[in-house]
Amino acid sequence: MIRLExxxxxxxxxxxxxxHHALKGVDLSIGQGEIFGIIGRSGAGKSTLIRTVNRxxxxxxxxxxxxxxxxxxxxxxxxxxxxxxxxxxxxxxxLLSSRTVYGNVALPLELAKVPKxxxxxxxxxxxxxxxxxxxxxxxxxxxxGGQKQRVGIARALVAEPKMLLCDEVTSALDPETTQQILDxxxxxxxxxxxxxxxxxxxxxxxxxxxxxxxxxxxxxxVEQGNVFDVFVKPEHPTTQALIAxxxxxxxxxxxxxxxxxxxxxxxxxxxxxxxxxxxxxxxxIISQLSRIAGIDFNILAGQVDYIQNRPFGILFVxxxxxxxxxxxxxAYVQSRNLSAEIIGxxxxxxxxxG
Numbered sequence: 001m002i003r004l005e006x007x008x009x010x011x012x013x014x015x016x017x018x019x020h021h022a023l024k025g026v027d028l029s030i031g032q033g034e035i036f037g038i039i040g041r042s043g044a045g046k047s048t049l050i051r052t053v054n055r056x057x058x059x060x061x062x063x064x065x066x067x068x069x070x071x072x073x074x075x076x077x078x079x080x081x082x083x084x085x086x087x088x089x090x091x092x093x094x095l096l097s098s099r100t101v102y103g104n105v106a107l108p109l110e111l112a113k114v115p116k117x118x119x120x121x122x123x124x125x126x127x128x129x130x131x132x133x134x135x136x137x138x139x140x141x142x143x144x145g146g147q148k149q150r151v152g153i154a155r156a157l158v159a160e161p162k163m164l165l166c167d168e169v170t171s172a173l174d175p176e177t178t179q180q181i182l183d184x185x186x187x188x189x190x191x192x193x194x195x196x197x198x199x200x201x202x203x204x205x206x207x208x209x210x211x212x213x214x215x216x217x218x219x220x221x222v223e224q225g226n227v228f229d230v231f232v233k234p235e236h237p238t239t240q241a242l243i244a245x246x247x248x249x250x251x252x253x254x255x256x257x258x259x260x261x262x263x264x265x266x267x268x269x270x271x272x273x274x275x276x277x278x279x280x281x282x283x284x285i286i287s288q289l290s291r292i293a294g295i296d297f298n299i300l301a302g303q304v305d306y307i308q309n310r311p312f313g314i315l316f317v318x319x320x321x322x323x324x325x326x327x328x329x330x331a332y333v334q335s336r337n338l339s340a341e342i343i344g345x346x347x348x349x350x351x352x353x354g
Contacts, residue, residue, distance in 0.1 A: 001030060001031060001032045001034075001066065001067060001162075001163065001195050002028070002029070002030040002053060002064075002065070002066055002163070002195070002197070003028070003029050003030075003063075003064075003065040003066075004026050004027060004028040004029075004049075004052070004053075004062070004063075004064055004065075005027060005062050005063040005064075005065065006025050006026070006027060006061065006062035006063070007023045007025070007026040007027075007049070007052060007059050007061070007062035007063075007064070008021075008023055008024065008025065008026075008059060008060045008061035008062050009021075009022040009023035009045075009048055009052065009057060009059055009060050009219075010022070010060045021219055022045050022048045022219050023045050023048055023049060023052070023059070023060075023219045024218070024219040024220040025062070025220065026049060026062070026216075026219075026220070026221055027221065028214055028221065028224070030195060030197060030212075031195070032193070032195055033189070033193045033194070033195055034195055034196070034211050034212065035185075035186070035189055035195075035196040035198060035209055035210045035211050036195075036196065036197050036198065036210060036211065036212050036213070036214070037198045037199075037200060037205070037206040037209070037210035037212070037213040037214070037227070038050065038197065038198065038199050038200070038213070038214055038216060039199075039200055039201065039202075039203065039206055039213060039214075039215055039216070039242060040201065040215060040216035040217055040238075041201060041217070041238075041242075042201065044216045044217055044218065044219070045216050045218070045219040045220075046199045046200075046201075046216050047167060047168075047199060049199075049216065050165050050167055050197060050199045052064055053066070053086070053163075053165060053197060054082075054083050054086045054088070054165065055071050055072075055074075055079060055082075055083075058072075059072070066082070066163075067162075069082075084112070084159050084161070085159075085161050085162045085163070086161050086162070086163050086164075086165060087156030087157055087159065087161035087163070087164045087165070088156055088164070088165045088166075088167070089149070089152050089153055089156045089164065089165070089166045089167070089169045090152065090167055090168075090169070091167060091168035091169060091171045091172055092172060093140070093145075093148040093149060093151070093152050093172075094152065095140040095148055095151055095152065096140075097139065097140050097141060098139075099139075100136065100137050100138060100139055101127070101132055101135050101136050101137070101138050101139075101140075101143070101151050102123060102127070102136045102137065104140070104151050104155055105123050105126060105127065105151060105154045105155045105158055106119050106123050106158070107155065108155065108158055108159050109122065109123075109158055109159065112159070122158055122160075123154075123158060126154040126157055126158055127154060129154070129157075129188070129191075130150040130151075130153055130154045130184060131150060131184075132147065132150050132151065132154065135147060144177075145172055145173050145174075145177060146173060146177035146180055146181060149169060149170075149172075149173065149177075149181055150181070150184065152169075153169075153181075153184065153185070153188070157188070157192075157194075161194070162194070162195065163194065163195040163196065163197065164185075164188075164194055164195070164196045164197070165196075165197050165199075166185070166196060166197065166198045166199065167199045168199060168200060168201070169181060169185075169198075169200075170182065170200070170202070170205055171200075171201075171202070178204075178205070179208070182205065182208050182209045185198075185209060186209055198210060203231075203242050203243060206227055207227065207231065207305075207307050210227050211226070211227065211308075212224065212225060212226055212227060213225070213227050213230055215230070215236060215238055215239045215242065217236070217238040222236040222238055222239065223235055223236040223238075223239045226308075227307060227308055228307045228308045228310055228312070230243075231243060231307050231312060232275070232277055232307075232312055251300070251301050251316050252301055255300055255301060255316070255346075255351075258346055258347070258350045258351070259271055259343065259344035259345070259346050260344055260345050260346070261344050261345075262344075262345065263345040264345075267347070267348070268345040268346060268347050268348075269318050269319055269320060269321070269345065269346055269347075269348055270318075270319045270323060270326040270342045270344075270345055271300065271316060271317070271318055271319075271342065271343050271344050271345065271346050272297075272316070272317050272318075272319055272326055272329065272330060272340055272341070272342055272343070273314065273315070273316055273340065273341055273342075273343045274314070274315045274316075274317065274333055274338060274339070274340045275312075275313070275314055275338065275339040275340070276311075276312075276313050276314075276315070276338045276339075277310065277311065277312050277313075277338075283336070285315070285333065285336075285338075286299065286315075286317065288332070289317075289329045289332060289333070292328065292329060292332045293319070293321065293325045293326070293328045293329040293332070294321070294325060295319055295320050295321030295325045295326075295329075296320040296321075297317040297318065297319055297320065297329075298317060298318040298320060298351070299315065299316075299317055300316040300317060300318055300351070301315075301316045302314055302315035302316060316343075318346055318348070318351060320348070323342075326342060327342075330342070
């Protein structure tokens with residue numbers, strides 16, 4: 001449905017500053033009904049990228065093709081009609097304080113001169129969809145952040161768009177409200193078969209909402225793929241750093257401080273990181289390792305999570321033996337089609353007691 005081909009965006013030099021190359025040869029393809037995430041650090045180019053899809057930003061080079069149409073060739077009238085097929089949800093809600101919930105949602109239709117009866121027929125079911133039927137006559141100042149974002153989502157849907165662009169829609173929300181909004185967006189996607197493009201700097205949003213993801217760094221797409229595959233086997237250093245903030249937190253800071261890259265004294269034990277997925281995620285791997293390697297293993301930290309309804313876990317263990325025994329254990333883990341590696345060494349006396 002959306003195809004971005006070799007996109008380039010260069011902002012001209014301002015006084016005393018060099019030109020800014022915001023997008024560098026971006027190629028992406030997003031299918032009908034797909035929830036596609038674009039993730040990157042602040043300043044990576046993700047907001048510029050999303051604004052090229054509705055031509056709020058004109059590209060310097062390349063093409064934006066939506067439903068087979070190169071939008072650069074649209075006349076002003078055709079561009080206005082095209083933009084009505086795209087809903088947009090923002091980080092800061094952008095609600096009009098002088099209008100009620102109903103009035104904010106109805107505004108795009110009023111501006112398009114839609115008859116009042118048709119406006120009512122469209123707004124009422126959307127308020128029910130986002131769980132705000134009982135807040136129809138309230139004003140934004142009377143709403144919490146999550147409710148304001150629900151109003152923003154309903155407003156973006158009222159023109160019956162084919163796609164929804166979401167720009168950092170959960171950044172201003174607390175964790176519990178964030179999860180509620182992500183659940184709502186997923187429900188809307190399923191009910192309406194609505195294509196969504198989601199811009200975020202939070203890997204948790206990608207994990208819980210998206211089907212596929214692209215990682216942008218310094219204006220270029222450095223990695224993309226199925227969310228599960230990107231989480232489990234991140235290849236680019238930027239992706240690895242973003243994933244580390246989401247998953248590697250399984251290793252507490254207190255343990256990270258005492259793990260050395262190389263053994264510095266006799267008697268230090270290797271620390272093994274085991275990554276497990278799919279049906280092997282719940283195997284009694286530690287007891288199996290103890291039998292195979294002939295040593296005991298001390299669990300330092302770990303977690304099991306679900307990504308796209310598939311289990312994914314990381315376990316950090318201290319091998320109570322030498323290098324040879326640890327390598328024997330790693331070979332066994334790898335024979336089970338799991339990932340394992342020695343990430344460092346620890347003095348057993350420095351490991352905090354349970």
